[in-house]
Amino acid sequence: MEWDFRNIDDEGELNLKHFFWKCTACGTCRSGYTYGPPPTFRVICPQGNKFGFQGFYGSKGKAALARWMTGCSYLKDEKFEYTPEFLHTLYTCTECGGCQNQCMIDFKPHIIDTIEAMRARAVQDGKGPLQEHHILLTSMKNNDNPYTGPRAIRAKWMKKISKDTKLKDINKESSPVLYYAGCTPAYNAPVRNLALCTVSVFDKIGLDYGALGKTEVCCGSTVLRIGERETFKRVAQHNLEQFKWLHDERGVDTIVTSCAGCYRAMVEDYPHSDEFKECMDGIEVKHTSELLYEKYKNGEWEPTKEVNMKVTYHDPCHLGRHLKEWIIDWDGSTQWKGSYLDCIDKGIFEAPRELIKAIPGIEFEDMKRARNNSFCCGSGGGIKTAFPDWAAENASLRVEEAADTGAEMIISTCPFCHANLNDGAKVIKSELKTMDLIELLDQAL
Amino acid sequence: MVENTNILGELKGIVGDAHATSDKHIMYAYSYDMCFVPNKLPQYVAQPANVEEIVEIMKLCNKTKTPVIPVGANTNIGGLCIPKKDNTLLVDTRRLNKILRIDEESRYAVVEPGVSHAQLAEELFKRGLRFGWPVGPPSGTVVGCAISHGISGMSGRYGLNSQMTTSMEVVRPTGELCRVGSCAIQKDSWHSFLPLPRMDGLFHGWLGTTGIVTKLGIYTPAVPPYYEIVTCSTQNISDMYKYMLEFSRYEVADDLTAVNWWLSQVPIPYPFKEKPADAPEWNSYAVLYAYTEKELEAKVEAFDMTIKHQQGLGSTVQATEIPEESKRGRTELPSQIVGSTKNYCKEAGGGISWPGTFTPANKWAQVYDKWYDIYTKRNLSPSTRVTMYRGIHYGMLRAMTPINKQSPEETENAKMAIIEALRVLLDAGGIPYKPPVDFGMEINARADKGYQKLMADIKDMIDPNGIMNPGQLVVR
Numbered sequence: 001m002e003w004d005f006r007n008i009d010d011e012g013e014l015n016l017k018h019f020f021w022k023c024t025a026c027g028t029c030r031s032g033y034t035y036g037p038p039p040t041f042r043v044i045c046p047q048g049n050k051f052g053f054q055g056f057y058g059s060k061g062k063a064a065l066a067r068w069m070t071g072c073s074y075l076k077d078e079k080f081e082y083t084p085e086f087l088h089t090l091y092t093c094t095e096c097g098g099c100q101n102q103c104m105i106d107f108k109p110h111i112i113d114t115i116e117a118m119r120a121r122a123v124q125d126g127k128g129p130l131q132e133h134h135i136l137l138t139s140m141k142n143n144d145n146p147y148t149g150p151r152a153i154r155a156k157w158m159k160k161i162s163k164d165t166k167l168k169d170i171n172k173e174s175s176p177v178l179y180y181a182g183c184t185p186a187y188n189a190p191v192r193n194l195a196l197c198t199v200s201v202f203d204k205i206g207l208d209y210g211a212l213g214k215t216e217v218c219c220g221s222t223v224l225r226i227g228e229r230e231t232f233k234r235v236a237q238h239n240l241e242q243f244k245w246l247h248d249e250r251g252v253d254t255i256v257t258s259c260a261g262c263y264r265a266m267v268e269d270y271p272h273s274d275e276f277k278e279c280m281d282g283i284e285v286k287h288t289s290e291l292l293y294e295k296y297k298n299g300e301w302e303p304t305k306e307v308n309m310k311v312t313y314h315d316p317c318h319l320g321r322h323l324k325e326w327i328i329d330w331d332g333s334t335q336w337k338g339s340y341l342d343c344i345d346k347g348i349f350e351a352p353r354e355l356i357k358a359i360p361g362i363e364f365e366d367m368k369r370a371r372n373n374s375f376c377c378g379s380g381g382g383i384k385t386a387f388p389d390w391a392a393e394n395a396s397l398r399v400e401e402a403a404d405t406g407a408e409m410i411i412s413t414c415p416f417c418h419a420n421l422n423d424g425a426k427v428i429k430s431e432l433k434t435m436d437l438i439e440l441l442d443q444a445l
Numbered sequence: 446m447v448e449n450t451n452i453l454g455e456l457k458g459i460v461g462d463a464h465a466t467s468d469k470h471i472m473y474a475y476s477y478d479m480c481f482v483p484n485k486l487p488q489y490v491a492q493p494a495n496v497e498e499i500v501e502i503m504k505l506c507n508k509t510k511t512p513v514i515p516v517g518a519n520t521n522i523g524g525l526c527i528p529k530k531d532n533t534l535l536v537d538t539r540r541l542n543k544i545l546r547i548d549e550e551s552r553y554a555v556v557e558p559g560v561s562h563a564q565l566a567e568e569l570f571k572r573g574l575r576f577g578w579p580v581g582p583p584s585g586t587v588v589g590c591a592i593s594h595g596i597s598g599m600s601g602r603y604g605l606n607s608q609m610t611t612s613m614e615v616v617r618p619t620g621e622l623c624r625v626g627s628c629a630i631q632k633d634s635w636h637s638f639l640p641l642p643r644m645d646g647l648f649h650g651w652l653g654t655t656g657i658v659t660k661l662g663i664y665t666p667a668v669p670p671y672y673e674i675v676t677c678s679t680q681n682i683s684d685m686y687k688y689m690l691e692f693s694r695y696e697v698a699d700d701l702t703a704v705n706w707w708l709s710q711v712p713i714p715y716p717f718k719e720k721p722a723d724a725p726e727w728n729s730y731a732v733l734y735a736y737t738e739k740e741l742e743a744k745v746e747a748f749d750m751t752i753k754h755q756q757g758l759g760s761t762v763q764a765t766e767i768p769e770e771s772k773r774g775r776t777e778l779p780s781q782i783v784g785s786t787k788n789y790c791k792e793a794g795g796g797i798s799w800p801g802t803f804t805p806a807n808k809w810a811q812v813y814d815k816w817y818d819i820y821t822k823r824n825l826s827p828s829t830r831v832t833m834y835r836g837i838h839y840g841m842l843r844a845m846t847p848i849n850k851q852s853p854e855e856t857e858n859a860k861m862a863i864i865e866a867l868r869v870l871l872d873a874g875g876i877p878y879k880p881p882v883d884f885g886m887e888i889n890a891r892a893d894k895g896y897q898k899l900m901a902d903i904k905d906m907i908d909p910n911g912i913m914n915p916g917q918l919v920v921r
Contacts, residue, residue, distance in 0.1 A: 021851035027584035
């Protein structure tokens with residue numbers, strides 16, 4: 001299986017270098033600003049907000065790092081060298097894409113790819129990822145998950161499922177739907193309820209579905225984000241082949257996951273494989289909120305129990321602004337070669353909100369930074385592993401913002417965000433907790 | 446510079462470990478801006494949190510003779526914050542980001558140097574107030590733009606942003622703190638520089654060479670409820686000038702601007718592309734704000750009368766209708782779309798520069814005709830804008846010049862066009878604003894000797910150790 005991830009040093013006309021040299025350093029990326037009316041000014045870059053110097057701030061900072069790393073022809077006497085400080089700057093970006101959402105020029109579609117390509121080069125050169133990430137790599141190598149949990153307990157959460165569950169062992173029984181739980185609910189105890197509630201909700205609405213249990217393997221998202229492409233390719237290849245087998249042998253035509261990171265990996269990263277189309281032919285990947293919303297709109301189920309609570313919703317980066325289909329004029333037939341023309345926004349913003357609002361008794365209010373301008377919780381891009389204190393500190397800013405809405409609970413659709421926002425609440429001793437959408441829906445059914 | 450290997454340590458002692466650095470990759474990020482000025486790495490960057498820390502930094506720099514440059518968002522197009530000397534410290538004012546006051550009754554605000562236009566716009570809008578928003582990145586700082594004579598969408602009515610400042614607090618190069626204007630007499634009174642001696646002139650337009658402005662009072666007029674954008678076109682700049690000359694005499698437009706065909710394309714064509722034969726060469730828009738419908742009608746009537754009169758004189762001017770979307774680009778400021786440089790350099794690459802000038806309006810035509818030749822000879826679009834300012838008939842004349850910064854050869858080509866254009870302009874009596882050093886050299890080659898000596902004497906007086914942005918003014 002071959003993969004077409006781009007490299008920071010690729011040669012060729014429309015290489016990444018072509019695009020990061022398109023950055024004009026205008027600084028529009030530094031803040032989430034819209035004219036409106038009313039004009040809104042919002043902090044959007046967690047890294048810039050924390051560390052402040054221009055190399056940290058937005059995609060302007062990342063373009064600078066990339067130019068420094070690959071050589072700037074205007075500074076012939078300066079040579080790039082890996083330093084701990086450079087690696088710190090490189091690895092304190094959450095890769096949230098907040099800056100990408102602001103940019104308007106040809107660099108825009110390539111910003112996150114540029115960051116990941118720099119990290120991949122650091123790994124290739126033996127300089128990355130950070131020492132703090134090695135525990136994650138070792139765990140992936142030994143256990144196929146980033147949480148250092150043994151393979152044997154991957155399915156431990158399933159022991160808590162009701163005996164009346166309709167959940168099938170899809171290794172043995174056919175089912176049209178594979179519930180891909182992901183590593184976080186399996187191994188991260190504070191959010192294990194997410195998987196249990198998913199099963200509960202699926203049972204309640206009468207879904208025919210199965211899970212892999214112990215044979216499930218990490219989607220690879222975490223390692224890809226820190227530049228460890230070889231490990232990603234290994235698990236991704238395993239998953240693609242397994243999905244194909246499940247389709248051919250077990251009748252799976254839908255993979256549903258409650259994890260925004262897994263979803264993003266499968267729909268955005270796995271397509272870089274030259275065998276993606278073949279392996280995924282006849283299979284759709286959906287997030288739980290998507291699947292449930294479709295069925296809700298079809299009248300197949302509705303929330304019936306009252307939940308009297310005011311809530312707000314945190315848009316995960318992986319489920320929101322990362323999901324874009326970029327329209328680029330690669331051959332120059334429309335504008336010029338490499339011109340960024342437009343994007344198709346595939347972010348899942350409305351389905352979770354509609355489901356929340358469908359619950360009797362719920363009062364809903366959005367935060368000021370929402371949808372494509374959501375403020376990253378601070379957990380992604382390898383940050384939670386390497387800088388857990390800062391991840392929680394950043395999350396506390398989001399909890400404060402949520403508190404401004406008067407919400408009693410933050411709802412999210414990503415277990416990473418879920419866990420980190422709760423850690424953030426602890427930092428500021430806030431009573432405002434986060435729960436997953438699926439947990440809320442379980443209460444309402 | 447006095448040899449002192451512990452400057453970084455001392456800076457960290459002032460601002461804290463996390464807020465001073467000399468890491469090379471961070472220095473690189475500060476070593477360039479949009480324009481053609483080549484990269485030069487500073488030696489240090491410090492981000493003070495308050496005025497007291499800035500004072501200490503300046504004292505340190507005086508002691509150690511460390512060159513120092515204040516930086517806002519670094520979105521100027523003049524290389525103003527790119528070091529000219531080795532071992533330079535950049536004082537990044539990002540952390541001084543408070544809007545200290547908005548006095549709705551008296552219509553002024555007081556801001557710190559790290560406040561961006563976007564940040565201020567949000568707060569003023571809530572109160573029905575506005576400021577001179579430039580057609581630049583929303584991330585640009587209010588102070589940096591204003592004290593460098595920034596131009597806005599209100600330059601026709603109120604003048605430049607520097608003409609809308611009211612009081613200031615400054616850290617002098619020697620580390621002394623001073624106030625200029627009414628706030629010097631009454632601590633919390635920021636309403637005016639007048640009737641005191643205009644010492645603000647020591648800090649406006651000096652390009653960061655005479656001190657660090659740490660607080661700035663600005664006039665924030667109300668947003669009138671009615672507006673209309675009237676537009677017209679002409680086949681040549683001469684007719685456009687005559688229309689603008691006549692219409693500006695009514696003194697009714699907040700902004701009276703014209704752009705040629707190349708600048709009206711989104712983005713500017715790179716390389717040069719011929720204008721379609723049937724397209725007018727110049728398009729103008731005038732933004733008319735009014736407090737009553739009658740006032741607006743009267744302003745529109747003035748426009749109609751001007752068009753009619755000019756046509757009677759044989760002008761090619763025609764009133765036009767332009768799409769609402771285009772109109773919004775002139776009134777919905779600060780603009781993320783325009784300010785992101787998308788309209789300018791999206792095709793060319795990562796840079797833009799200009800001969801950006803203030804020029805007597807009656808010289809626009811003769812200069813533009815030469816600019817057209819200079820630019821097209823180098824296969825560049827002569828994308829030009831003219832704007833009539835408040836007061837006498839002078840205003841902006843500038844050629845927005847996108848640059849492919851990835852190519853040193855193309856960057857040099859653009860730079861040569863700009864310098865050549867600048868020489869033509871200077872000979873005609875125009876003066877560039879926010880000039881990079883290359884422009885400063887051209888200015889000084891023509892400048893009155895007395896002017897240069899006065900500038901040097903002031904600089905020597907206020908900055909005896911010559912540490913503030915040395916080299917930027919050329920005379921020092």
